[in-house]
Amino acid sequence: MYATYVIWTRHMRKFVQQTEELVGLALQSVLWVVLFGVGMRGMISDVGGSDYMSFILPGIIALSALGGAVGGGMVLLDERLRGIVKEYLAAPIPRLSILLGSAASTATKALFQATLMLIIGLLMGARLAINPVGWLGALVLLAIFAIGFSGLALGVAAISRSIAGYHGMIFLFNLPLLFASNALYPLSVLPGWMQVIVLINPATYLIDAVRALAFGVEATLPLWASGLVLAVFAAASMAFALSLFQRSLRA
Amino acid sequence: MTVLTDGLDITAQARYALKELEPDDQGTVMNEHAVETQTLVKRYGTVTALDRVNLQAPAGRIYALLGPNGAGKTTLLSVLTTLLPPTSGSARILGYDVVRDAAEVRCRIGVTFQEMVLDPLLTGRETLDFHGRLYRLPAAVRRQRIAELVELVQLTDAIDRPVKSYSGGMKRRLELARGLMTDPQVLVLDEPTQGLDPQNRVNIWSYVRDLNRRRGMSILLTTHAMDEAEALADLVGIIDHGRLIVEGKPGDLIASLGSDVIRVRGNGDFQHLATVATAIDGVNRVETDPADGLALIYTDNGSRRLPAVLNAISNNGFAIEDVTLARPSLGDVFLHYTGTALRD
Numbered sequence: 001m002y003a004t005y006v007i008w009t010r011h012m013r014k015f016v017q018q019t020e021e022l023v024g025l026a027l028q029s030v031l032w033v034v035l036f037g038v039g040m041r042g043m044i045s046d047v048g049g050s051d052y053m054s055f056i057l058p059g060i061i062a063l064s065a066l067g068g069a070v071g072g073g074m075v076l077l078d079e080r081l082r083g084i085v086k087e088y089l090a091a092p093i094p095r096l097s098i099l100l101g102s103a104a105s106t107a108t109k110a111l112f113q114a115t116l117m118l119i120i121g122l123l124m125g126a127r128l129a130i131n132p133v134g135w136l137g138a139l140v141l142l143a144i145f146a147i148g149f150s151g152l153a154l155g156v157a158a159i160s161r162s163i164a165g166y167h168g169m170i171f172l173f174n175l176p177l178l179f180a181s182n183a184l185y186p187l188s189v190l191p192g193w194m195q196v197i198v199l200i201n202p203a204t205y206l207i208d209a210v211r212a213l214a215f216g217v218e219a220t221l222p223l224w225a226s227g228l229v230l231a232v233f234a235a236a237s238m239a240f241a242l243s244l245f246q247r248s249l250r251a
Numbered sequence: 252m253t254v255l256t257d258g259l260d261i262t263a264q265a266r267y268a269l270k271e272l273e274p275d276d277q278g279t280v281m282n283e284h285a286v287e288t289q290t291l292v293k294r295y296g297t298v299t300a301l302d303r304v305n306l307q308a309p310a311g312r313i314y315a316l317l318g319p320n321g322a323g324k325t326t327l328l329s330v331l332t333t334l335l336p337p338t339s340g341s342a343r344i345l346g347y348d349v350v351r352d353a354a355e356v357r358c359r360i361g362v363t364f365q366e367m368v369l370d371p372l373l374t375g376r377e378t379l380d381f382h383g384r385l386y387r388l389p390a391a392v393r394r395q396r397i398a399e400l401v402e403l404v405q406l407t408d409a410i411d412r413p414v415k416s417y418s419g420g421m422k423r424r425l426e427l428a429r430g431l432m433t434d435p436q437v438l439v440l441d442e443p444t445q446g447l448d449p450q451n452r453v454n455i456w457s458y459v460r461d462l463n464r465r466r467g468m469s470i471l472l473t474t475h476a477m478d479e480a481e482a483l484a485d486l487v488g489i490i491d492h493g494r495l496i497v498e499g500k501p502g503d504l505i506a507s508l509g510s511d512v513i514r515v516r517g518n519g520d521f522q523h524l525a526t527v528a529t530a531i532d533g534v535n536r537v538e539t540d541p542a543d544g545l546a547l548i549y550t551d552n553g554s555r556r557l558p559a560v561l562n563a564i565s566n567n568g569f570a571i572e573d574v575t576l577a578r579p580s581l582g583d584v585f586l587h588y589t590g591t592a593l594r595d
Contacts, residue, residue, distance in 0.1 A: 009384075014370070084370060087368055090333065091382075
């Protein structure tokens with residue numbers, strides 16, 4: 001869809017021009033890896049044979065993609081509340097392309113951040129598997145994951161009446177995603193009931209797949225299953241966003 | 252046989268086309284109205300924002316929807332620009348239904364919204380260029396249109412600056428240029444001069460008039476300012492509480508009240524005054540408001556009828572304090588049809 005591409009380029013142009021956002025995202029990545037990684041490494045030397053930095057890096061990358069999705073939703077909410085979205089609505093483009101444009105720019109920013117984090121992680125001693133195809137696969141999965149969470153955030157942004165309301169709702173699903181996942185601890189150490197919750201969380205599949213693809217850790221879950229779960233998640237959440245967006249337009 | 256039938260068809264078509272052609276259409280004959288609605292209704296829950304609106308705006312004209320804030324003007328424009336689906340009834344732009352043929356409608360209209368809908372981070376040029384790309388205009392066309400429009404709305408010096416540095420009037424002009432990027436057949440402007448200083452208002456008016464006169468563009472605009480409707484509109488529709496109360500040429504609407512109004516202030520029997528005044532030759536109608544000590548006497552020619560009117564009134568024991576003679580305004584039209592003054 002051409003309109004998706006046009007909206008994506010608009011977001012990207014603003015992203016590149018707005019040095020605060022660019023620098024902010026870059027610094028965020030550095031701080032996450034340095035502070036969190038170093039702090040936790042002091043406590044835990046290795047997890048299941050790999051060093052903790054390599055273990056935690058996929059988790060940090062996934063979580064920063066979440067933050068990016070929340071920001072992407074904010075952009076739509078801001079454009080909605082200020083009426084800017086009307087320019088798109090009056091144009092001969094599909095409604096979905098408006099959401100996909102936002103999701104695509106969120107995914108791009110997530111990839112940018114992930115690349116930075118990987119580089120810093122490597123400097124901090126993480127050990128990447130020598131597997132370029134795996135790296136590429138990991139980035140593709142990350143992009144799909146970012147689109148999925150963009151969908152959720154965009155859906156919430158489509159119906160929120162205020163910025164505070166949006167953040168309140170987002171907080172509801174943001175926090176559990178961090179702790180109810182395998183980001184900070186391996187799946188195997190969790191009790192059975194918690195494993196069930198963790199397996200509902202799409203972040204778990206991304207993190208497990210990235211560990212396997214980019215860091216050469218043995219996958220806990222089959223790779224094809226992780227890919228499938230992420231793809232279904234992204235499609236379902238975009239459908240969710242579209243239905244809420246269209247509902248908000250009928251009112 | 253076939254030839255004969257074809258010949259008949261052509262004649263019939265020609266006759267049909269002739270019937271449609273009006274001398275002042277300047278060659279841009281269209282069978283469709285630029286905008287047409289039929290018993291259009293929009294409800295939000297229990298609130299009726301639009302109540303059976305039947306609007307007809309001919310192509311190639313400037314049509315002004317005049318009404319107070321909250322009358323339903325913006326809701327009507329939202330339906331017409333495909334942003335809101337109607338609850339019932341239908342609306343067409345150039346013959347295309349706004350629900351069924353939404354894509355066709357969107358390709359043919361240019362819109363400016365009541366609120367400033369601009370991205371503060373983009374420059375003026377980027378704003379226009381992005382809009383053109385959304386409509387898939389080729390790069391060469393975009394470049395050329397931007398050059399023309401920047402000249403038209405006098406933003407040459409500012410076009411490469413970020414929009415956040417623009418004044419309110421400059422933003423409005425940029426929005427107007429954006430609405431024109433796609434060379435629309437119908438231009439829809441929601442309160443185009445709201446919040447602008449007098450100089451910028453007059454500028455916008457002259458652009459709107461130019462677009463209509465030189466390019467034959469059909470323009471639909473809303474306003475709550477009578478002077479704006481009087482200055483611009485070929486046709487005015489008066490809207491209040493979601494109902495389109497009357498539509499027509501401003502001159503006709505005003506003339507329907509009588510060409511001049513004599514306002515008489517004083518004390519006495521207003522009912523008797525009304526009877527006496529109505530009987531005078533050339534007086535169309537008398538409206539009295541005894542509480543305010545005011546009588547409005549609508550006549551065909553105020554200065555000619557004034558002596559007769561004053562003579563008749565004062566001979567009947569009415570004490571006149573003050574008399575003014577004026578042409579009725581669109582404000583009087585609004586008052587006449589809605590029963591209340593045009594509130595802001």
